[in-house]
Every structure is written in C-alpha cells, then in structure tokens.
Amino acid sequence: MSIMRLIAVTGCDSGLGWAIAARSAREGFITVAGMYNGVDTQAAEGLRELSAHPCLLDVTNPESIASFRDYVKSLLKENPNYKLHAIVNNAGVMTIGDYEWQTPAMIESAISINLLGTMRVTAAFLPDLRISALESTESSKPRIINVASHCGLQPLPGFAAYCASKAGVIAFTKALRMENLRHGLSAVAFIPGGFVRSSNIMAKQSAHGNDMLEHLNDEQKSFFKKRITALSNYLQMAAGSNAGYDSLRDENIIETFVKALTDDNPKDLYKVESWKYMFYYNLFKLPLPEATLGWLVKKFLTFPSE
Template sequence: MSLTKAVAITGCDSGLGWAIAARSARQGLLIFAGMLQGTDTDASLALKNLCAHTYPIDVTKTDSVIGFRDYVQDVIKDHPNCKLYAVVNNAGVMTIGDYEWQTPKIIENTINVNLLGAMRVVSAFLPELRKSATNRSINPRIINVASHCGLQPLPGFGPYSASKAGLLAWTRSLRLEQRQHGLHALAFIPGGFVNSSNLLSYQISQGEDMVEYLSEEQRVLYEKKIKTLCNYLGSAANSTRFDSMNDENIMETFFKALNDENPKELYKVESWRYMFYYNLLKLPVPEAMHQWLIKKFVNFPQIE
C-alpha cells in the first residue's frame, strides 16, 4: 500500500491518543505516536503491531520534541509519495484540587505540558506543515486537544482550565496566522473520558504532595478534604487499560476534525449532561445559584 499522508500524535500512551493512533493506522495513514513512557510498553507494542511508528517524547523538553520531529522527517523520506498531513497535540496532564492546595511544581507542569508543550511541537513542525500545504491535495492541519474546562472554568480545575483556555486562544490566533499558507489550525474538545484514560493516574500521589506542601494552618483546613477527594478520583484510574477508550461519538467527531476538507475552528463532543449544565451556566442567575449548579455538575464528595 502506498502511504500518502503522515500524522504525528503526542500523548499516545493511553486513552484518546492511543485510540486515534490505532484507528488512524488501521485506516492506512502513516502514524507517528509520541509516547512519554517509552516504546517498550504494552501500549507501544500494540501500536507497532498496527505498523505505527512509536517514539519516546517529553513535550516539556525542546530537545525531545526536536528529536521526534527529526524522526518523523527521516521516516517520511522513505515514503516519497507521503507528506506530513496532521500534527495532533494530545499530550496533557490534569490534577484536580483547589488552587491553594496545588504545589508550584504541579501548577507549572500543567501549563508546561498542556500549553507550552503544544507550542513546542507546533514550532518544530510548522515549516514541514507549510511545505505540505503547497500541495493542494494534502490540506494539512494542526489539531489541538482542548477541554470544556477551557470554555467554562470549574472549581478544582484552576491551572488546568487556564492551560486549556490558553490553548484555545492560541489555536484561534494560529488559525488566523496560518490561513494564508493553506494550513488549518483547529481545536478538538472530546468531553469527559476520564475513566478511559490515565489522566488521573497520579492523583493520589499528587494529593500526598499537596498535603505535604500545606502550612500547618492550611493542613487543619484542607488535609481531610484533599485525601478524600484524591482517593475518590484515584479509584477511577486503577483499572484503566491503555486501550480503554471506546466512545464512538468522541472518535467519530475527532475523525471529522482530521478528515473534513474545510475543517471548522472547533469540534466539540457534548453528552446530554454536559449540554444541560453548560447551557444552564450561561444563564444570568445569581452567583449562589451558579455555584450550586457547578457543585451539582462536578459532583465531588463534599467534606466540611
């Protein structure tokens, strides 16, 4: 089979990243799957069995990103009819907890991975994508995986919401800048799929870091809340496999973003629950009612 389109994806160790890499490979695309946990994992081996190319990448490190780009370019050279078609910034981290609880390391890493990491990847691949855009049959694109939290910030998601709101704003700007080159930039919001990913796999250990970071006065106020919340959230990641993502609505919406000839600025998946609450949150209700709605939506255990 002659491969004509290459796709580079970050964050393929589990969840959405693994699922889109696997399905794209099955559909005949030349796939480059960036793996933070390396290329000897079960997730990596499963992708290799689908003829995807896996590569270790840490998006917080410029040298690692450049290494990924160089690897992609070197492999594409072996496929003379193939061009870089899409770069998908899927790598992301999320720690849930009030802003006051979160350590500087957690906060900085959230911004570094979710926003600056995507920027590093795009900076590395932009020249090659623009080159692909000179071929009108390729129609290349950048897809940044964002979040509803970037549209509607929620308590407990402060740094995460900030990183995803920044990602959305930057994507809009990038879209306007690159339009003249025939290169599309767009955002994809997949909706909730925590139980199908490893996003919360570090929540319990990070909860311990949060408690350790608190002052004695803060610990009296927050220690029990932090432990209860982190144990509740951490249980969601205990039995998650790398290939647990099987939400067809999420997958079909992503592949519209990947394949549409004239892609929109934003592709969004909303369950009826998300749609119901997010529309209610847009209403001009008193702030107390607004907070009550958010608590009902988030539905975290309440510890007084």
C-alpha cells in the same frame, strides 16, 4: 504515485492518544505516535501491530521534540509519496484540587505540558506544515489539531491550573488558525468530553493528594485536611482502577476526531458532549447570579464538601 498522508500524535501511551493513533493507523494514515514512556511498552507494541511508528517524546524537552521531528522528517525523506498532513497535540496532565493546595510542580506541569508542550511541538512542525499546505494539490489540506477541554470554555473550581492551560490552548489555536488560513493550513481545537474511566490522566491523583498535604503549612493542613482527604478518596473511587492503554472505545469521540482529521474544510472546533455536559454547559453560559452558578457547578461536579 499514490500519496500517503502522515500524521504525528503526542501523548500516545494510553487513553485518547493511543486510541486516536490506533484509529488513524487503521484509516490508512502513516502514524507517528509520541510515547513518553518509551517504545518498549505494551502500548507501543500494540501500535506497531497496527503499522504505526512509536517514537520517544517528552513535550517538555526541546531536544526530545527535535528528535521526534527529525524522525518524522526522515520518514518523509525516505518515502517521497508520504506527505505531512497533521500534527495532533494530545499530551496532557490534570491534577484536581484547589489552587492553594497544589504544589508548584503540579501547577507548572499543567502549563508546561498542556499549553507550552502544544506550543513547542507546533513551533517545531509549523514550517513543514506550511510548506506541505502550500504544495498540496489535494482537497483535504494539512492541519494542526490541538486537544482542548470543556474546562477551557468554562472554568471550574478544583481545576484552576488545568482550566488556564486548556483556555490557553483554545486561544492559541484560534490565533494559529487566523495566521495560517492564507497558507491553506488549518488549526483545529478538539474537545473530546469526559472519559476519565478510559484514561490514566488521574492515575496519580491519590499520590498528588498526599503531596498536597505535605506541601501545606500547619494552618493550611488544619483548615483543608478533611476536604483534601475526602476529595482524594472520592476521585480514587470515581476513576476506578488504572485503565489499560487501549481502554478508550467511545466511538463518538473517535468518529468526531476522524472528522477533524479528514474534513476537507475543517471547522475551528470539534466538540463531543454527553447530555450531562450539554445540559450544564449551556446553563453555565446564562447570565446567572453567582450563587446560582456556584450551586449548578457543585451539582455538575458532585465533589464531596468534606
């Protein structure tokens, strides 16, 4: 009986999640794609055409996660030759702006989706992944792949909540890896680098800028209004128009993910870096004076000062 490996991916409505679900299906994996926007969208239909299995999923909702897990388990039960190979925790949100500007909902969303969502989905599937790893006779063992970020390695101004969530993902992944290696189960952090124009992660940034202003008191508005407006306008232009669900076609990102998914002995970290990211993030590691580091960060971000 030929073994078919099954993977479940969260956050597949667009961008990175859709791209890696599509590529995984093309690679022959039985792919279950968690879709926050439901299964009646163009994105979901595009995945069905590749023989993937779209499934409703909200990583902040325990009942939704349980239904997602039950759907995966039903596929495994109905098809004895299917074996659980990987959970890919990709669902994520990002709001850019100083921490003082952000509403409680923005801050809590970053933590609840990016970090706690990863933890919730992992907890739901961990027993099945462990059993699958212990029973596996293949060289490529089951694994958990958590999508992290350079922001989890080097905090940046304007990304406080996002940085905290992604640093937490990296720490969580390292601990999982140490706890489960004895069972033959790997935990992997995947850092895909920058792909803003190929993603809808900043689609709500303009609306968030308005929400920030409404959230502030009169003193804060007077002090920050020019900066918030300038940043919102800049980010809207930088991100461009909303990307299509299938806009991410960076082969370096996708091929690096495939390695994380298929390597027999996966590394703890798979990272994609453009020359800009490599140059600046190596500089950030140096023991520089705080003023020099701050100047480098501004050069890297290129955010407007006003």
